[in-house]
Structure formats: structure tokens, C-alpha cells
Amino acid sequence: MSIVRKPPSRLADSLAQIGACGIFLFRILGAVPLSLRYLRETVRQVYFVGAMSLVIIMTCGLFVGMVLGLQLYHTLSIFGGTAALGTVVALSLYRELGPVVTALLFAGRAGTSITAEIGLMRATDQLDAMEMMAVDPLAYVVAPRFLAGIIAMPLLACVFNALGILGAHLVGVVWLGLDNGTFWSNMTSSVDVWSDVMTGVWKSLAFGAVCTLIATFQGYTTPPTSEGVAYATTRTVVFSSIATLAIDFVMTAFLM
Amino acid sequence: MAQRQSFQIGTGLFILLGFAALGYLATQTTSLANYRQGDSYAIKARFTNIGQLKLRAPVKIAGVRVGSVGSIVLEPDKLDALVTLSIDKRYDKIPDDSAAAVFTSGLLGDQYVALQPGGSPDNFKNGDEIVLTQSSMQLEELIGKYLVGGDAGKTGDKAGAKPDAQSGEKSGKQPTE
Numbered sequence: 241m242s243i244v245r246k247p248p249s250r251l252a253d254s255l256a257q258i259g260a261c262g263i264f265l266f267r268i269l270g271a272v273p274l275s276l277r278y279l280r281e282t283v284r285q286v287y288f289v290g291a292m293s294l295v296i297i298m299t300c301g302l303f304v305g306m307v308l309g310l311q312l313y314h315t316l317s318i319f320g321g322t323a324a325l326g327t328v329v330a331l332s333l334y335r336e337l338g339p340v341v342t343a344l345l346f347a348g349r350a351g352t353s354i355t356a357e358i359g360l361m362r363a364t365d366q367l368d369a370m371e372m373m374a375v376d377p378l379a380y381v382v383a384p385r386f387l388a389g390i391i392a393m394p395l396l397a398c399v400f401n402a403l404g405i406l407g408a409h410l411v412g413v414v415w416l417g418l419d420n421g422t423f424w425s426n427m428t429s430s431v432d433v434w435s436d437v438m439t440g441v442w443k444s445l446a447f448g449a450v451c452t453l454i455a456t457f458q459g460y461t462t463p464p465t466s467e468g469v470a471y472a473t474t475r476t477v478v479f480s481s482i483a484t485l486a487i488d489f490v491m492t493a494f495l496m
Numbered sequence: 497m498a499q500r501q502s503f504q505i506g507t508g509l510f511i512l513l514g515f516a517a518l519g520y521l522a523t524q525t526t527s528l529a530n531y532r533q534g535d536s537y538a539i540k541a542r543f544t545n546i547g548q549l550k551l552r553a554p555v556k557i558a559g560v561r562v563g564s565v566g567s568i569v570l571e572p573d574k575l576d577a578l579v580t581l582s583i584d585k586r587y588d589k590i591p592d593d594s595a596a597a598v599f600t601s602g603l604l605g606d607q608y609v610a611l612q613p614g615g616s617p618d619n620f621k622n623g624d625e626i627v628l629t630q631s632s633m634q635l636e637e638l639i640g641k642y643l644v645g646g647d648a649g650k651t652g653d654k655a656g657a658k659p660d661a662q663s664g665e666k667s668g669k670q671p672t673e
Contacts, residue, residue, distance in 0.1 A: 288503075330525055396514065429554065430606070431527065
């Protein structure tokens with residue numbers, strides 16, 4: 241982008257990147273009304289970043305839930321508190337692990353493909369061709385992916401949480417013999433819809449926006465070479481992961 | 497055309513699945529799952545100390561959940577806690593001389609209100625007040641009493657209009673269940 245002009249140092253380079261990314265966010269938001277004309281494209285992107293990620297999200301959710309069930313069962317049994325297993329698993333999944341792990345998987349599964357796709361469009365001058373045809377690439381290519389990420393991420397996180405609970409139930413109740421009623425009744429008596437379930441939904445909305453912003457930004461501004469696309473893809477995963485975890489801390493502090 | 501159809505169906509399924517998961521989480525694994533009790537009636541109870549009792553804590557008779565704590569407010573003039581208990585309409589045969597006590601489930605568990613049925617022929621109606629109440633047992637107070645050894649003052653039960661039968665002679669000890 242033209243904003244990154246002869247940076248004097250690496251620090252200034254990074255700062256310029258962050259600034260350019262922020263400006264890019266506003267350009268996307270400006271293009272969102274225009275992109276409503278390409279609603280079908282948004283639906284297609286929801287399919288690609290959301291529905292196609294279901295398998296990995298569901299598998300990982302099940303295993304994370306099973307591991308949580310196993311680990312917490314052994315820890316809680318030291319204090320004779322295995323009755324709290326359902327509560328602890330549900331709270332840690334809804335509030336932290338669900339949104340965060342989903343965002344990390346999303347960055348690896350969907351973020352990289354967004355970056356590579358847009359990066360190759362840039363490298364093969366497709367984005368310029370669109371502009372020549374008076375089609376705004378921000379509205380036609382970037383904004384649908386951005387919206388799709390915001391739509392898909394909370395839904396994926398909910399699926400992840402549901403599978404996680406089932407995994408913990410499988411380990412705690414079916415295998416380790418915890419009482420079924422205790423597991424569910426302790427969970428239902430201490431988990432709240434607004435302060436627990438919806439906290440996770442707000443978080444994953446933010447993660448969806450941040451991860452797709454980084455992915456589209458990296459793809460859109462990549463140097464038009466195969467090496468540039470490769471670096472951009474790597475940076476997408478690295479920056480998305482860092483941003484997810486950092487924003488998670490900030491949001492936890494605010495939403496507590 | 498076939499391609500377009502398939503991704504649209506896939507997207508629809510994905511969105512449905514996502515919202516189904518959200519609905520499942522919200523209704524089956526949270527406190528909303530306890531709201532299906534339907535109609536309830538309210539009875540009031542005053543406690544000098546409710547300990548860690550929270551809103552929506554369970555109300556139990558003989559260990560069975562019959563309702564939940566609807567509201568907790570401090571009475572400005574009497575300075576004790578006025579707790580409203582929402583009792584499920586199904587349980588409308590609770591004698592009106594039943595006693596309420598704040599207990600802890602397990603050593604470190606959450607606190608709940610236990611109703612101990614009395615023998616009166618009349619039953620609680622909406623808006624009635626429980627006369628016999630027993631406050632939450634405070635571990636610190638108990639320890640303090642055993643350390644000091646003597647009568648540490650009346651900290652335990654709030655007897656209201658009818659004096660509690662036990663509180664006269666055993667004021668030094670907390671009445672146990």
C-alpha cells in the first residue's frame with residue numbers, strides 16, 4: 241500500500257503495518273454497504289470459511305472436551321470435588337477455550353486460505369482487472385469474506401462448545417462413572433446465559449472480525465510474488481494468533 | 497447451477513447447526529434449564545445472615561428441589577435479609593409452620609434454602625412469610641465461639657414473633673439440623 245513508504249526502521253515498519261491495517265478496516269466497513277449487492281458471494285464465503293471448517297472444529301471440540309473432562313476429573317478428585325466437573329468444564333469452555341481455540345483453528349484453516357486466495361488474486365492482477373471493470377474489489381472480494389468471518393466464528397464456537405460438553409460428558413459420566421444427574425444439575429445451576437454463554441459469543445464475534453481482517457489485509461497488501469504470498473500466509477497465522485490471545489485478555493478483563 | 501445449490505444448502509445447514517448449538521448451550525446447560533418450572537408462588541423469609549446465598553439458589557425439601565430464591569433484599573428498618581422464595585405450584589401442600597434454613601451443600605458447595613416441613617393443617621399461600629428461620633452457619637463465628645468458649649451473643653437464629661424453642665437454653669451453640 242502507498243502508506244508504507246520507505247520505512248526508516250523495522251519499528252516504523254511495524255507501526256506503519258498496524259496503521260495500514262486500521263485504515264484497511266475502515267475501508268472494509270465503508271465497502272460493506274456496497275457489498276450487500278453481492279450477497280450471494282457472502283453466502284458462498286460463509287460456506288467456505290464456516291461450513292467447510294465444521295469437521296475440524298467438531299473433532300477438536302470433542303477432543304478438547306474429553307481432555308478437559310479427564311484432566312479436571314483427576315484434579316478435582318484430589319479435593320473430592322468431582323461433582324463440579326460439569327460446571328468447570330462448561331465455564332472454561334464457554335468463557336475461554338471455545339472462542340479462543342476456535343479462533344486459532346479458524347486462523348489456520350480459513351484465514352490462510354483467504355490470504356492465499358486474495359494474495360494470488362493480487363499477484364495475478366485479478367484485483368486490478370476488477371477495478372478496470374468498475375467492480376470494487378473491496379466490496380466484491382474483501383467485505384464478503386470479512387462478513388462471513390464475523391457470521392461464522394460465533395456459530396463455530398458454539399458448535400465447538402457443544403461438542404466439548406459432550407466430550408466431557410463421555411469421559412466423566414460414561415467412562416469414569418460420575419453421576420449423570422450431578423454432572424448436568426451442577427452445570428445448569430451455576431452457568432448463566434448472559435454472563436457465560438453470551439460472553440463467549442461476544443468474544444468470538446470480535447475474534448471473527450480480527451482474524452478475517454488480518455487475513456484479508458495480508459492477502460490484499462501482499463507483494464505480488466510467490467514468496468510474498470507465502471510470507472503473507474505465515475504472517476496471517478502468527479498475527480491472528482497473537483491478536484486473538486491479546487484481545488481475549490482485554491475482553492476478559494472488561495467482560496468479567 | 498448444481499454447484500450453487502449445494503453450497504447454499506451447505507451454508508444453510510451450517511447456520512442451522514450453529515444456532516442449534518447455541519440454543520442447546522443456552523437452554524440445556526445453563527440456569528435457564530431450571531426455569532421450566534412454570535407457575536410458582538412466592539413466600540418470604542427473613543434471615544439475620546444469609547451467608548453466600550445467591551439469587552436462583554435452589555430451595556429444597558428433603559433434598560428435592562422445589563423452587564428457587566427469587567430475590568434477596570435488605571430490609572431498611574429491621575436490617576435483616578428478606579428472601580423471597582419462588583416455590584413451584586406443584587408443591588402447594590407445604591405446612592405454614594415449616595421452617596427455613598440456609599445450608600451448604602457439601603463442605604465447599606453452594607448454599608441453598610432448606611424447608612423443614614411442620615405439622616400445621618394449613619398450607620403456605622402466595623405472599624406468606626416463614627416465621628421460623630435459621631441463618632446460614634458461619635464457620636468463622638463457630639470457630640470464634642469455640643475459641644472464646646462463652647456466650648458470644650445471639651448471632652444465629654432469627655426467631656421473629658414466635659421464639660424458637662431451642663434458642664432459649666442453647667444460645668451459645670448453633671442449633672444443628
